[in-house]
Amino acid sequence: MQFLDGPSPTHDLTYDDVFMVPRHSAVASRYDVDLATNDGTGATLPLVVANMTAIAGKRMAETIARRGGLTVIPQDIPVPVVAEVVRFVKSRDLVFDTPIALTPHQTVAEALALIPKRAHRAAVVVDGGKPVGVVSEADCAEVDRFAQVRDVMQPPAVLVPSTTDPRAVFDALDDAHAALAVAVDRDGDLVGVLTRTGALRATLYAPAVDPTGGLRIAAAVGVNGDVAQKAKELLEAGVDCLVVDTAHGHQDRMLEALRAVRALDPQVPVVAGNVVSADGTRALIEAGASIVKVGVGPGAMCTTRMMTGVGRPQFSAVLECAAAAAELGKHVWADGGVRHPRDVALALAAGASSVMIGSWFAGTHESPGDLMRDSDGRSYKVSFGMASARAVANRTSTESAYDRARKGLYEEGISSSRMYLDPARPGVEDLIDQICSGVRSACTYAGAASLAELHERAVIGVQSTAGFTEGRPLSTSWT
Numbered sequence: 001m002q003f004l005d006g007p008s009p010t011h012d013l014t015y016d017d018v019f020m021v022p023r024h025s026a027v028a029s030r031y032d033v034d035l036a037t038n039d040g041t042g043a044t045l046p047l048v049v050a051n052m053t054a055i056a057g058k059r060m061a062e063t064i065a066r067r068g069g070l071t072v073i074p075q076d077i078p079v080p081v082v083a084e085v086v087r088f089v090k091s092r093d094l095v096f097d098t099p100i101a102l103t104p105h106q107t108v109a110e111a112l113a114l115i116p117k118r119a120h121r122a123a124v125v126v127d128g129g130k131p132v133g134v135v136s137e138a139d140c141a142e143v144d145r146f147a148q149v150r151d152v153m154q155p156p157a158v159l160v161p162s163t164t165d166p167r168a169v170f171d172a173l174d175d176a177h178a179a180l181a182v183a184v185d186r187d188g189d190l191v192g193v194l195t196r197t198g199a200l201r202a203t204l205y206a207p208a209v210d211p212t213g214g215l216r217i218a219a220a221v222g223v224n225g226d227v228a229q230k231a232k233e234l235l236e237a238g239v240d241c242l243v244v245d246t247a248h249g250h251q252d253r254m255l256e257a258l259r260a261v262r263a264l265d266p267q268v269p270v271v272a273g274n275v276v277s278a279d280g281t282r283a284l285i286e287a288g289a290s291i292v293k294v295g296v297g298p299g300a301m302c303t304t305r306m307m308t309g310v311g312r313p314q315f316s317a318v319l320e321c322a323a324a325a326a327e328l329g330k331h332v333w334a335d336g337g338v339r340h341p342r343d344v345a346l347a348l349a350a351g352a353s354s355v356m357i358g359s360w361f362a363g364t365h366e367s368p369g370d371l372m373r374d375s376d377g378r379s380y381k382v383s384f385g386m387a388s389a390r391a392v393a394n395r396t397s398t399e400s401a402y403d404r405a406r407k408g409l410y411e412e413g414i415s416s417s418r419m420y421l422d423p424a425r426p427g428v429e430d431l432i433d434q435i436c437s438g439v440r441s442a443c444t445y446a447g448a449a450s451l452a453e454l455h456e457r458a459v460i461g462v463q464s465t466a467g468f469t470e471g472r473p474l475s476t477s478w479t
């Protein structure tokens with residue numbers, strides 16, 4: 001990457017401060033761009049879901065890995081629960097989505113409570129393992145809430161063997177004018193479901209799979225307690241990537257934790273953070289990190305910069321840390337502050353091998369929270385920071401009242417934030433589509449057929465606030 005006007009600017013920059021200049025390209029199509037990462041995680045997309053309790057659960061992990069990204073299960077989740085999530089995610093079909101399954105005698109009220117957990121807005125009715133019907137919200141309208149789903153369900157309009165090619169599923173749905181295909185195994189038992197868009201995506205994305213063919217998943221540990229023991233248990237549970245995470249990564253406690261984890265000789269990438277300097281990056285790599293997580297204060301739930309004045313504008317932080325990591329043959333993830341597809345493209349241009357997203361993905365069907373509606377009827381989910389009073393109270397729930405009170409004083413995150421679902425993109429896969437379109441397009445503007453080429457060829461300019469504002473679309477006239 002180089003700056004348009006030569007040397008690096010003298011002050012630090014964040015994503016909004018910069019733009020990429022188009023240059024000659026020999027890449028004919030945006031589909032010719034390979035978005036696979038080269039950091040050893042096996043991800044085919046440069047996207048990681050942040051280890052935040054309100055965002056990263058098993059549903060998110062399954063959905064993201066099927067499209068090629070990774071989800072980091074937060075450090076606050078007990079190891080046996082993480083092990084169960086890993087087992088669940090690795091048992092998922094690589095093409096067909098896991099539906100809400102109801103028995104015929106369950107009620108319409110139960111169906112209506114569960115259907116919003118799925119972007120495809122339906123549930124499958126199963127009897128003895130076999131799908132016997134599909135229930136959508138429309139089927140439940142104007143019906144007694146205690147009615148049984150068997151009385152409102154429709155027979156599956158498209159029933160296919162789970163070995164069916166996604167393109168054939170797409171065509172079958174199109175021919176039948178149906179919304180959802182139901183897939184079964186050789187015994188006729190339910191495997192999963194696929195929408196038209198899901199079938200299309202299955203032809204465009206490659207799932208992130210481990211050597212045994214299971215979907216990949218990551219998990220985090222903090223720096224307190226017996227880190228090595230917890231890391232060992234997570235590795236035994238089968239995580240594909242281990243994240244050692246704390247607010248201030250360039251500290252002794254982190255370096256000790258990292259050395260202890262490295263001593264386990266993990267055969268998966270070890271990510272550590274967070275830092276924002278070349279020194280911090282080198283320290284983490286020397287202590288055993290294969291990937292360094294970069295970002296202090298850019299997160300949407302994060303109050304660190306307001307509380308402490310500490311941090312660093314994210315574009316410059318990623319640029320400096322990525323250069324330091326590359327000198328040692330290692331990588332960085334850009335963590336936090338991503339609000340538009342452009343931010344992902346710019347982080348990758350600065351040299352990140354992957355980009356971590358939290359809050360933006362909170363406002364999707366796949367995040368763990370319940371779907372809420374505000375007084376205007378807009379759908380949202382509640383999100384909160386991992387250093388918020390709420391998260392700290394959860395994390396310290398087994399400690400003495402005195403210790404909890406002591407730790408409760410250091411609050412550096414928002415405890416409750418409404419993350420609205422975009423009505424046009426309510427599922428995390430809709431956001432992935434949007435991000436990948438933006439990044440693929442950015443690559444062709446730069447003449448890059450891979451992420452390594454994007455970093456190599458990117459020419460970055462610095463813009464004024466007016467320059468950034470000019471780039472924003474207008475939904476109404478300006479006079």
Ligand SMILES: NC(=O)C1=CN([C@@H]2O[C@H](COP(=O)(O)OP(=O)(O)OC[C@H]3O[C@@H](n4cnc5c(N)ncnc54)[C@H](OP(=O)(O)O)[C@@H]3O)[C@@H](O)[C@H]2O)C=CC1
Pocket residue numbers: 051222223224245246247248251253274295296297298299302304336385386387407410412
């Ligand atoms: N990327 C970012 O900007 C930030 C991210 N976070 C996220 O919040 C979650 C919780 O992290 P964290 O608060 O580190 O909690 P942890 O539970 O990981 O504890 C951090 C440990 O480091 C010690 N510590 C020393 N200095 C600091 C400091 N300046 N800030 C925080 N801890 C310090 C703490 O001791 P003692 O309590 O005695 O001081 C504690 O023992 C993580 O997921 C982290 O990534 C949090 C803040 C910033």
Ligand SMILES: Nc1nc2c(ncn2[C@@H]2O[C@H](COP(=O)(O)O)[C@@H](O)[C@H]2O)c(=O)[nH]1
Pocket residue numbers: 050051052274295297298299300301302303304335336337338356357358359360384385386387388412413414
């Ligand atoms: N200072 C804090 N940082 C936090 C907190 N919770 C999470 N985070 C960081 O934000 C990113 C995600 O950023 P986003 O803009 O995509 O939401 C996450 O990975 C953490 O590094 C917090 O409470 N305080």
Ligand SMILES: [K+]
Pocket residue numbers: 297298299300301302303
């Ligand atoms: K912030």
